[in-house]
Amino acid sequence: MRIELDRPRCEGHGLCEEAAPLLMHLDDDGELVIDVPKVDGTDLDAAKAAVRVCPVAALRLAER
Amino acid sequence: MRRIVVVGNGIAGLTACDSLRSAGFDGELTVVGAEAHHPYSRPALSKALLHDDDGLTAHELPEPTHEATELLGVSAAGLDPDARIVQLDTGDELPYDGLVIASGSRARRLAAGPRHDGSSRELTLRTIEDAVTLKQRVAARPSVIVVGGGPLGMEAASGCLHLGCEVTLVSDAKPLSRQLGDHLSDMFTAAAARRGLRFVSGGRARLVDTGAGTRVALANGTELETELVVTAVGDEPNIDWLAGSGLLVDGALRADSRGRVRPDIVAAGDVTLFPTRRGLVRVPLWTSAIDQARAAAAGLLHGDAAPELDFQPYFWTEGFGLSLKSIGFTPVAGAPDYCEPGADPESVLMRWADEDGSGTAAAVNYRIPIPKLRRLANTGPETICPAEAATL
Numbered sequence: 086m087r088i089e090l091d092r093p094r095c096e097g098h099g100l101c102e103e104a105a106p107l108l109m110h111l112d113d114d115g116e117l118v119i120d121v122p123k124v125d126g127t128d129l130d131a132a133k134a135a136v137r138v139c140p141v142a143a144l145r146l147a148e149r
Numbered sequence: 150m151r152r153i154v155v156v157g158n159g160i161a162g163l164t165a166c167d168s169l170r171s172a173g174f175d176g177e178l179t180v181v182g183a184e185a186h187h188p189y190s191r192p193a194l195s196k197a198l199l200h201d202d203d204g205l206t207a208h209e210l211p212e213p214t215h216e217a218t219e220l221l222g223v224s225a226a227g228l229d230p231d232a233r234i235v236q237l238d239t240g241d242e243l244p245y246d247g248l249v250i251a252s253g254s255r256a257r258r259l260a261a262g263p264r265h266d267g268s269s270r271e272l273t274l275r276t277i278e279d280a281v282t283l284k285q286r287v288a289a290r291p292s293v294i295v296v297g298g299g300p301l302g303m304e305a306a307s308g309c310l311h312l313g314c315e316v317t318l319v320s321d322a323k324p325l326s327r328q329l330g331d332h333l334s335d336m337f338t339a340a341a342a343r344r345g346l347r348f349v350s351g352g353r354a355r356l357v358d359t360g361a362g363t364r365v366a367l368a369n370g371t372e373l374e375t376e377l378v379v380t381a382v383g384d385e386p387n388i389d390w391l392a393g394s395g396l397l398v399d400g401a402l403r404a405d406s407r408g409r410v411r412p413d414i415v416a417a418g419d420v421t422l423f424p425t426r427r428g429l430v431r432v433p434l435w436t437s438a439i440d441q442a443r444a445a446a447a448g449l450l451h452g453d454a455a456p457e458l459d460f461q462p463y464f465w466t467e468g469f470g471l472s473l474k475s476i477g478f479t480p481v482a483g484a485p486d487y488c489e490p491g492a493d494p495e496s497v498l499m500r501w502a503d504e505d506g507s508g509t510a511a512a513v514n515y516r517i518p519i520p521k522l523r524r525l526a527n528t529g530p531e532t533i534c535p536a537e538a539a540t541l
Binding site: 096097098099100102103110111112113114115116130133134136137138140141142145146 | 163164167171190192193196208209210211214435436439463465472474516517518519520522
């Protein structure tokens with residue numbers, strides 16, 4: 086699976102980072118950086134949690 | 150534990166389902182949702198007003214992956230905790246080994262009920278249907294009175310104002326002061342006034358029918374005419390179905406620090422009181438629902454071995470050109486103890502120190518990584534920018 090970000094939608098709440106700190110982070114300007122876009126195995130649970138907590142649905146998991 | 154029933158399919162119910170699965174629960178999971186939809190983001194609804202196009206997609210959450218049996222458009226009507234049975238409004242019964250109560254809350258209304266012809270005197274903003282109706286009504290640019298000076302009332306007022314309506318905010322207290330404190334309240338009220346929001350206070354408001362529409366009457370005798378009334382006067386927990394269960398204490402549901410109401414029943418989200426550093430309170434916020442639901446799922450599966458929830462609020466609101474993100478308990482008293490201006494005139498980063506050494510941090514129009522904002526709240530400015538702190 087691949088983590089996709091809808092950047093214009095992202096408001097920088099950072100809840101995704103707190104759910105999956107190894108996969109993504111907010112940089113010093115508060116912009117989200119996806120560090121590990123391709124996820125499987127144990128990362129997948131963290132990625133799902135990150136996608137789910139976003140209150141503006143800026144993240145999604147896509148096949149491939 | 151083989152069968153778990155989750156009553157409520159908002160973000161708390163959804164997070165509980167996900168957390169139960171992540172923790173390895175592979176038994177039978179059933180979720181009961183009063184709304185006919187999959188869970189969506191309520192915080193996004195007030196913003197959906199502003200989108201001219203389709204607009205109503207920002208609230209959509211990804212499809213659930215917890216593989217629970219979803220009973221949508223169905224409400225819980227009763228609970229027998231000794232027999233371990235949830236009664237549904239369809240007449241069906243759901244037996245369980247473990248129960249998650251996440252039935253949320255509903256908008257409190259000013260009027261006791263609809264008019265004789267069934268129409269409503271007031272619009273609220275709680276559900277996706279509410280948002281769609283409000284968007285349709287506001288499109289004709291009516292004059293609007295928003296009753297309620299909390300974050301939701303202010304967001305609704307900002308949205309209507311932005312769309313070109315003439316908007317009056319009716320609030321007993323200074324807007325946002327009860328929720329955030331005077332300092333942040335002043336920032337938002339000043340920005341709102343500059344954008345043309347009219348403020349009226351005059352005591353408790355009630356709605357009076359007139360021939361054509363609704364009039365807002367205040368305790369001091371002031372009467373206000375308008376074409377559209379939006380009320381944002383708080384929420385009421387959905388606990389009616391628990392009335393005969395024996396679980397309510399003083400008319401409220403209470404969970405412990407692991408979300409437990411009793412060993413086989415946990416509760417999470419807007420529906421329940423839970424212990425925080427500021428006492429036993431209900432915190433109807435997005436992250437509160439998520440944090441509580443995670444704790445409750447663990448509490449249901451692991452009991453005393455589950456970690457206790459030490460809740461720290463994360464809150465945001467937007468309106469009148471200002472965007473606020475805050476971490477820590479509010480309202481905060483007085484002016485901030487630390488204040489760092491940002492790039493533009495309205496941009497500022499602030500911290501209020503608590504007596505216990507922690508604090509509350511707030512960023513207004515200030516882009517900052519949230520973990521950094523959290524560090525600022527918890528341990529002070531020294532930990533985020535040593536150079537600047539040294540010059541204070």
